[in-house]
Amino acid sequence: xDTQREIDATDELPxxxxxxxxxxxxxxxxxxxxxxDTARLQAQEAVVSLMQRxxxxxxxxxxxxxxxxxxxxxxxxxxxxxxxxxxxxQVIEALRAIRSSRDALAHEIRGLAAYADELRKMSSxxxxxxxxxxMLALNAAIEAAHAGDVGKGFAxxxxxxxxxxxxxxxxxxxxxxxxxxxxxxxxxxxxTNERVSTRDEAAVSESEQHIHTVLERFRQRTQLLTDSAAxxxxxxxxxxxxxxEALVQLQFQDRTGQIxxxxxxxxxxxxxxxxxANLESADQRVxxxxxxxxxxxxxxxxxxxxxxxxxGELEPQGATFF
Amino acid sequence: xxxxxxxxxATERAAATARGGATSAMPAEGPQQYLTFVLGGEVFAIxxxxxxxxxxxxxxxxxPMMPAYLCGVINLRGAVVPVxxxxxxxxxxxxxxxxxxxxxxxxVASGEELQQMGLLVDAxxxxxxIAPGEIEPPPAFGTRIRTDFIHGMATVxxxxxxxxxxxxxxxxxxxxxxxxAAAPNSPSAAA
Numbered sequence: 001x002d003t004q005r006e007i008d009a010t011d012e013l014p015x016x017x018x019x020x021x022x023x024x025x026x027x028x029x030x031x032x033x034x035x036x037d038t039a040r041l042q043a044q045e046a047v048v049s050l051m052q053r054x055x056x057x058x059x060x061x062x063x064x065x066x067x068x069x070x071x072x073x074x075x076x077x078x079x080x081x082x083x084x085x086x087x088x089x090q091v092i093e094a095l096r097a098i099r100s101s102r103d104a105l106a107h108e109i110r111g112l113a114a115y116a117d118e119l120r121k122m123s124s125x126x127x128x129x130x131x132x133x134x135m136l137a138l139n140a141a142i143e144a145a146h147a148g149d150v151g152k153g154f155a156x157x158x159x160x161x162x163x164x165x166x167x168x169x170x171x172x173x174x175x176x177x178x179x180x181x182x183x184x185x186x187x188x189x190x191x192t193n194e195r196v197s198t199r200d201e202a203a204v205s206e207s208e209q210h211i212h213t214v215l216e217r218f219r220q221r222t223q224l225l226t227d228s229a230a231x232x233x234x235x236x237x238x239x240x241x242x243x244x245e246a247l248v249q250l251q252f253q254d255r256t257g258q259i260x261x262x263x264x265x266x267x268x269x270x271x272x273x274x275x276x277a278n279l280e281s282a283d284q285r286v287x288x289x290x291x292x293x294x295x296x297x298x299x300x301x302x303x304x305x306x307x308x309x310x311x312g313e314l315e316p317q318g319a320t321f322f
Numbered sequence: 323x324x325x326x327x328x329x330x331x332a333t334e335r336a337a338a339t340a341r342g343g344a345t346s347a348m349p350a351e352g353p354q355q356y357l358t359f360v361l362g363g364e365v366f367a368i369x370x371x372x373x374x375x376x377x378x379x380x381x382x383x384x385x386p387m388m389p390a391y392l393c394g395v396i397n398l399r400g401a402v403v404p405v406x407x408x409x410x411x412x413x414x415x416x417x418x419x420x421x422x423x424x425x426x427x428x429x430v431a432s433g434e435e436l437q438q439m440g441l442l443v444d445a446x447x448x449x450x451x452i453a454p455g456e457i458e459p460p461p462a463f464g465t466r467i468r469t470d471f472i473h474g475m476a477t478v479x480x481x482x483x484x485x486x487x488x489x490x491x492x493x494x495x496x497x498x499x500x501x502x503a504a505a506p507n508s509p510s511a512a513a
Contacts, residue, residue, distance in 0.1 A: 131422065134446075138357065138376050141449045145355055145370045162448075 026271065033267040040260040047253035054247045061240040068233055081218050088211045095204045099197065106193045109186055116183035123179055126172030133165035258298050266293045353453040356476075358483055359426065359443040361408055361417070365483040366443075367450065367476070372428050372488045374438060376446055379423040393442055396425065403427060405440035411491065412471070417442055428488055439492075450483075452476045457485060 140158035144151030273289055280288070290306075297303050356367035357376075382394030382405045391411040395402045405425055409417045417423065422445040429436045457474035473487040 128421070132378070135376055135378060135424070138446060138449060141355075142357070142370055142373050142375060145449075 026274070029267050029271050033264045036260050036267075037264045040257055040264070044253055044257050047250055051247055051250050054243050054250070057243050058240055058247070061236050061243070065233060065236050065240070068229065068236075081215065081222050084218070085215050088215065092204065092208050092211070095200075095207070099200055099204065102193065102197055102200075106190055106197070109190050109193070113183055113186045113190065116179055116186060119179045120176055120183065123172050123176035126175065127169055130165045130169035130172055133168065134162060137162035137165055255299060259302060262293075262296050262298070262302065265296060269293070353451045356450050356452055356483075356485065357426070358447040358450055358478065359424070360445045360447060361412075361443050362414055365447065365478075365481060367452070367478075367483045367485045368426065368428065368441075368488055369485075370449060372430070374427040374429055377425040377427060377440070379419060379425060379442070382440075396440060398427065398438070398440075401438065403438050403440050405442055406491070407442045408491075409442075417444055420444065430489055430491070441491075450478050452478065452485070 137158050140161065141155060144155035144158055147154065269289065269292070273285055294303065294306050297306065355370040357370050357373055358365050358367045360366075377396075377398075380396060382396050384394045385392065385404075388394075391406050391408075393405045393407050395404050397403075407416050409415060424443055424446050425440040426443055426446065427438055427440050429438055431437070457476050459474055460472035461475070470490050471486055473485040476483055476485055
């Protein structure tokens with residue numbers, strides 16, 4: 001309203017040079033001020049919301065990193081691999097123990113085979129004894145025949161002895177036969193055992209190899225996982241750092257906001273230049289106004305702009321962020 | 323087994339009938355006891371009263387200048403006894419000695435004296451009892467030994483056995499040779 005009145009007032013005055021510009025300016029100034037302020041507010045709002053989002057991103061990255069760290073997943077998997085290796089080594093050890101006990105068994109069986117040989121010799125001894133007893137009985141029968149009637153009882157004894165010797169010979173033979181069977185079985189057991197043992201040994205070493213291969217692969221995979229997890233962690237960290245940096249950079253908004261605020265304030269003050277008490281000359285008032293404006297600057301760029309240094313040559317002020 | 327039983331049972335009867343002759347002469351009546359033995363896979367028998375005893379094989383001492391069928395001499399309780407390889411005497415190859423090889427000591431009449439001699443056989447079997455009626459005369463041919471050695475043939479356990487005539491195993495002059503071989507140590511049979 002005031003502005004309208006001022007414009008109306010100027011219309012009636014004679015028109016000095018620049019009066020149109022001054023009139024346009026006096027009309028446009030409040031609009032500019034409002035436009036600048038709106039732009040400033042919108043920028044501020046957008047930047048604040050942007051910062052909010054960046055902050056959210058950082059928080060999420062933090063959460064993710066924290067989760068990755070607390071889980072320590074890859075290292076646990078590696079521990080599992082080591083433990084698995086130990087367990088499988090125990091299994092292999094158990095298999096070896098079984099094999100060695102079987103070897104001991106085979107040794108015992110071989111000892112038995114030696115006994116079987118001894119038994120065979122004993123049975124042949126029995127046969128020899130039976131043969132000699134038979135000879136003795138035959139000689140006794142001959143003596144009895146020579147003795148005639150007197151030898152009758154002796155002949156009966158001789159007959160009994162012969163029967164015993166025949167029984168002993170048969171028994172000796174059957175012992176020998178059975179011992180032969182047993183010793184054949186033992187030999188077969190030993191040879192079977194040796195075959196099985198050889199096969200077992202191959203199987204054990206093969207499984208051992210397989211287990212080692214599997215474990216090695218598992219270990220390599222685990223290593224890859226660990227590496228990629230570490231890389232991903234590092235990437236996340238660096239992204240987070242970048243975002244933090246960006247967040248810091250976004251604080252330019254404070255500076256631009258202050259600059260724009262100051263411009264708006266200056267424009268508002270400029271509108272009151274004519275309406276104030278006219279104690280001083282116009283030049284004096286402009287100078288005062290400019291000086292006052294200079295005092296409200298908060299950045300070096302503003303001051304340098306004010307003193308007329310081209311803004312393009314300006315060194316950006318060192319960041320004094322808070 | 324059964325032959326042994328019959329042999330023993332026969333002892334009682336035989337003792338009464340076959341006494342007194344340690345020669346091959348067989349009384350006609352009553353069953354006689356015989357010792358069966360194996361020679362070259364065939365079974366032979368000798369009258370038990372002609373037999374002195376049976377010995378396990380021991381290597382005889384070789385005597386030079388003696389016929390091939392004479393293996394050598396053995397020391398039988400101080401007496402020198404010649405040992406005859408019956409296989410060679412029968413015109414076959416010599417016996418291979420096994421762990422069942424035996425020497426049968428027999429007594430044969432040599433003139434006025436009884437001459438002891440050993441017969442090398444592959445194995446002795448048993449004492450069997452054979453009745454004189456069961457003895458067949460020796461075949462005219464078909465056996466590989468001189469038939470005057472053979473007293474007869476008999477069947478025991480469905481198997482032919484050859485009964486040897488001990489007195490005819492060696493001719494008189496051969497027996498004389500044996501007596502000479504035995505002479506240095508044992509002029510008379512230690513019966």
